[in-house]
Amino acid sequence: MAASAEELLEALMEFIIQGRTGLPPFPNDSKFGIGGSNLSRKSSSRSTATAGKRSGRMDKVPIPKKKRKVSRYQRVFGKNLKALKRKHPRSSISVLMKKAHRMTRKELN
Incomplete structure (x- = not known):
């Protein structure tokens, strides 16, 4: 049928x-x-449950990745971008980043 x-x-x-x-x-x-x-x-x-145990992934402890030092430019840029974002929350982020970049260059030079 x-x-x-x-x-x-x-x-x-x-x-x-x-x-x-x-x-x-x-x-x-x-x-x-x-x-x-x-x-x-x-x-x-049963085969899928024991496959995880056989791999031994639980025993290994991940080694923490070393963090890179944040450059002076990046710190100043971040502060400027935050300030601009607070002042102009509706503006496009790319426009604010350009402004923050100009401000940072003037500040550091």
Whole structure:
């Protein structure tokens, strides 16, 4: 017996919602033409759970990255940009950055 288009669409949507690794919603239902899977739910979930333990990612502690010293120009530029942003909150950031750059060059030279 052939399934209607609506039933097939419903089955497909449920399959998509479960994700790529999920099993089809009707694993042994011949009505939808979907056969049983060779893998059981227990074996597939167990293999993914132990794979994370085997990799040993939990044991490694990330080494913090060294922070670069902020240049004098960048500090002054940041202060100028903040001041301009407070004064002109609706202005475009690119326009404010150009103004802050000009102000910083005048200030430092």
